[in-house]
Structure formats: C-alpha cells, structure tokens
Amino acid sequence: MPRSAAIKTRERNERPTGRRNLVDIVGRQLRQEILGGVLKPGEKLPSESGLTERYKVSRTVIREAIASMRADGLVEVRHGIGVFVLHARPPFPAAGLLDTDPGRISSIIEMLELRAAVETEAAGLAAARRSPAQDEAIIERFEDIDHAMERGIATSEADFAFHLAIADATNNPRFREFLELTGKRAIPRSFLQDQPDEIASADYLAQIQAEHRRIAEAISDRDEHGAREAMRLHLKGSQQRYRSLIRRGT
Numbered sequence: 700m701p702r703s704a705a706i707k708t709r710e711r712n713e714r715p716t717g718r719r720n721l722v723d724i725v726g727r728q729l730r731q732e733i734l735g736g737v738l739k740p741g742e743k744l745p746s747e748s749g750l751t752e753r754y755k756v757s758r759t760v761i762r763e764a765i766a767s768m769r770a771d772g773l774v775e776v777r778h779g780i781g782v783f784v785l786h787a788r789p790p791f792p793a794a795g796l797l798d799t800d801p802g803r804i805s806s807i808i809e810m811l812e813l814r815a816a817v818e819t820e821a822a823g824l825a826a827a828r829r830s831p832a833q834d835e836a837i838i839e840r841f842e843d844i845d846h847a848m849e850r851g852i853a854t855s856e857a858d859f860a861f862h863l864a865i866a867d868a869t870n871n872p873r874f875r876e877f878l879e880l881t882g883k884r885a886i887p888r889s890f891l892q893d894q895p896d897e898i899a900s901a902d903y904l905a906q907i908q909a910e911h912r913r914i915a916e917a918i919s920d921r922d923e924h925g926a927r928e929a930m931r932l933h934l935k936g937s938q939q940r941y942r943s944l945i946r947r948g949t
Contacts, residue, residue: 727872822930825868
C-alpha cells in the first residue's frame with residue numbers, strides 16, 4: 700500500500716479517544732525535549748512529515764500536538780517556514796509554588812498533602828486508562844524498588860520513577876509535568892539521610908513497598924476506587940509518619 704494511503708487508512712481507524720492518547724504522548728515527548736534543552740529556543744522542529752515518520756502516527760496527531768504546545772507558548776508556527784521553539788523552560792513560575800524547605804518537617808507534610816490531592820486522582824485515572832504496556836511499566840518500576848532494597852541502596856529514585864509511571868498511565872501529560880516540577884521533593888526521605896536510622900530502615904521500606912504493591916495491583920485490576928484509596932492511604936500514611944517525627948521533636 701502506498702505510504703499516503705496507509706496514513707489515510709490509519710487516520711480513519713483512529714478513534715477520537717485513541718488519537719487523544721497519541722496526541723498526549725507525542726506532545727509530552729516533544730515538551731520534554733524542549734524543557735530539557737534538547738530542542739533550544741529558536742530551533743526549528745522537524746517537518747510534519749519527519750515527525751509523522753518519527754512517531755509513527757498520522758499528520759492529524761502531529762498537528763494537534765503542535766497546536767497544544769503552541770497554546771502553551773512553547774512553540775510558534777511560521778507559515779510556510781516551519782515550527783520554532785520559543786521557550787526552554789515551563790512558561791509558568793513553578794519554583795516558588797513548589798519550593799520545599801527540607802529542614803522543616805512541616806514543609807514536607809505540606810508537599811505530601813498537595814501530592815495526595817493530585818496523585819489520588821492520578822491513580823484512579825491510571826486504573827481506568829492504562830494500556831498493557833503502561834501496566835507493565837508500573838510493575839517494572841515497582842520491581843526496581845525491590846531490587847534497590849535487596850542491594851541495600853537508596854530507593855528514592857526508583858520510588859519516584861514508580862510514581863512517574865503511574866502519572867504516565869493517566870494518559871494526561873499534566874500529571875507527569877506536576878511530578879517533574881516537584882522533582883526530588885516528591886520523595887521526602889531523600890532529604891532525610893542524616894536523620895535517625897528508622898527513616899530508611901528495612902521495616903520502614905517494607906511498609907512503603909507493601910503500599911506500593913496495593914496501588915500497582917489495583918491499577919492492574921482496573922479498580923479505580925481501589926487505586927484511589929490505595930494511593931490516598933499511602934500518602935496519608937507518609938504524612939502521619941512525618942507528623943510522628945514532629946511529635947518526637949525531630
């Protein structure tokens with residue numbers, strides 16, 4: 700089948716929901732390249748046909764992804780010339796909003812409360828929308844935490860990757876963007892390496908991992924209510940653990 704005919708067939712076969720997911724995936728990857736400095740301000744994006752070939756999607760998907768980035772002020776379209784990068788950083792002031800003082804346990808609790816508001820819903824959406832590949836990615840990131848625990852190394856990076864995989868499974872790029880803005884602040888024990896040993900003890904990590912397991916299993920089972928409740932309890936439990944530190948005067 701000629702390439703043009705194949706693309707037209709693919710466009711006809713793309714249901715609105717499926718195309719929306721593809722638009723989000725393509726847009727997220729291009730945003731990451733822009734915000735990560737891979738694509739720099741003033742640089743021209745590949746042509747529409749080049750992006751179509753790169754992402755193996757239709758021109759309609761590429762156009763919608765570009766339109767979304769244009770609406771966010773990340774790119775500008777110069778008709779007859781191409782699409783150019785405008786910003787290397789998010790077009791909104793994230794630093795002040797999500798700053799955390801690691802020296803104050805109360806500041807960490809504030810961040811956990813904000814995460815609970817966002818990630819509880821993310822878990823439910825992930826259960827409803829996740830693809831088989833995204834389900835597998837969540838399980839793999841869960842197992843990465845297990846491997847880190849077995850090797851006796853820090854688990855915070857693997858923990859963050861687990862939560863990012865859940866954000867990706869919502870098929871709404873804003874959830875990943877939120878977590879990426881929080882960065883290291885999303886996993887507060889990474890700030891507390893100089894605190895008492897119980898913060899990262901084997902029992903503590905096992906408890907956290909048991910909570911992760913319940914979240915992953917609910918998402919895998921497409922149990923939206925169960926996933927929300929498991930995430931809510933996980934982050935509420937973290938808040939309670941850090942509040943106990945305040946009560947002990949840590």
